Amino acid sequence: MALFQAPILTDGASHSAQQFRMLVRDLSRGNEGITEGDDLKVTALATPGSQVQISDGSGIVKGRANVFQGSYAVCNVGTETLDIAPTGGTSRSDMVVLRVEDPEYEGSLDPATDQIMYFQIISGVTSTATTIPDARTAIPLARIDIPASTSIITSAMIVDLRSIANARRDRQMQLQSPGSLSTEISGSSGTYSYFSTAAGWNFVIPVWAARVKIKIEVGQIRYSTGTIFGQLRATFGASLTVQQVILDDNQGTGVRRATVVLGDNLVIPSAYRGTTQLLRLQVAGISGNAGKFSVDSSTTIIADVEFFEAPY
Helix, strand or coil: CCCCCCCCCCCCCCCCCCHHHHHHHHHHCCCCCEECCCCCCEEEEECCCCCEECCEEEEEECCCCCCCCCEEEEEEECCCEHHHCCCCCCEEEEEEEEEEECCCCCCCCCCCCCCCCEEEEEEEECCCCCCCCCCCEEEEEEEEECCCCCCCCCCCHEEECCCEECEEEEEEEEEECCCCCCCCCCCCCCCCCEEECCEEEEECCCCEEEEEEEEEEEEEEEECCCCCEEEEEECCCEEEEEEEEEEEECCCCCCCEEEEEEEEEEECHHHHCCCCEEEEEEEECCCCCCCCEEECCCCCEEEEEEEEECCC
């Protein structure tokens, strides 16, 4: 096969459908899947019945019939429903896919009159299947695990198989050095308190974010008075908490310091998307603690926060 006659959008030239499909492939970096996190989601009906519904949205489907077939830009406007056949005496798993059947490469459909892009049920896949079991040009959206003798599809039966073709990421890093010694925190009750001179950071959460990875480094936290036994964590907004780490020190009663790292992988609540939320450290003394915790002008706190796009 020779070079295409002219690049896309060359004035006066003609371009084949294949050339545009190759452009879609190149712009999507050879990936396929949905465009954004809430696209083409398969859910049960509001009143569960024998169908599932598929939300609106768009995506990319890679052609599999030919290595130079290119990729298809697909889109669904509105909500589509699909019938799911009832099971008999045994359970069954079905896969919902978005299929493209291009007669240039397969089948005999007529693009002028026929629906060559459609939702399809692949019946009888394995109960662990996450990918399409053959080489058809399609992307998987969901697997439906249906118990025996069942005709009503509920949310609990639907396993989301969507992936984002080119998921976005946004990494933000902030640091803080308290200007003075914080109020020393003591006790052994497990009650968490904020460091009075470490006000935390406000992070802007992208509207598309579904998950966040948070890493916080404290170099160095200040211990004093007696044996240290406690927990350090961080809160992110009103409802998220970064997993606590244990602070354990048995080195006398003088002032000493330690470097601590904590982190977590959290799901972003829908109400957080597009908002600004405060990330801030907390410490608690637990049973056996006899010391005090604080931060001061010799402490540096670094927050490394990365937001990820994913289906939701």
